[in-house]
Amino acid sequence: MIRYALVCSFGHEFEAWFSSSADYDVQNEKKLIACPLCEDHSISKQIMAPSVKSTKKKPALSDAKAFAAFAGKVREKIRDTHDYVGDKFADEALAMHRGEKDEKPIYGETTTQEAEALKDEGVPAAPLPPAFAPTPPKKLN
Numbered sequence: 001m002i003r004y005a006l007v008c009s010f011g012h013e014f015e016a017w018f019s020s021s022a023d024y025d026v027q028n029e030k031k032l033i034a035c036p037l038c039e040d041h042s043i044s045k046q047i048m049a050p051s052v053k054s055t056k057k058k059p060a061l062s063d064a065k066a067f068a069a070f071a072g073k074v075r076e077k078i079r080d081t082h083d084y085v086g087d088k089f090a091d092e093a094l095a096m097h098r099g100e101k102d103e104k105p106i107y108g109e110t111t112t113q114e115a116e117a118l119k120d121e122g123v124p125a126a127p128l129p130p131a132f133a134p135t136p137p138k139k140l141n
């Protein structure tokens, strides 16, 4: 069995199982696949690798370990390439966005309100999931 992530012409994303990729091709050609939300028959595959159902079950621990290792690398990368600005993040990001300061990669903390304000201004800032957020350095420069 192959699971495909599909998308209709209206951008609704859904998943469906097929016995083979040829099975998907035939069903799609005959317009037998319908979007579960709008019943659109213009279906295409999303750009991603199909996940092939395996009979072997991976132990959950190795996935968790792999994720922890990956998250650690992301944290390291951010720490190495970004300057920590603490709770001045919103001020710094806004100043750079307005051209009052030279742009550089930064990370730090904001309140929810500050994050909303940045979004309203069109500042390209994104919240980090906790697993990817580096531990702040002890001393600020």
Ligand SMILES: [Zn+2]
Binding pocket: 008, 009, 010, 011, 012, 035, 036, 037, 038, 039, 040
């Ligand atoms: Zn749809």
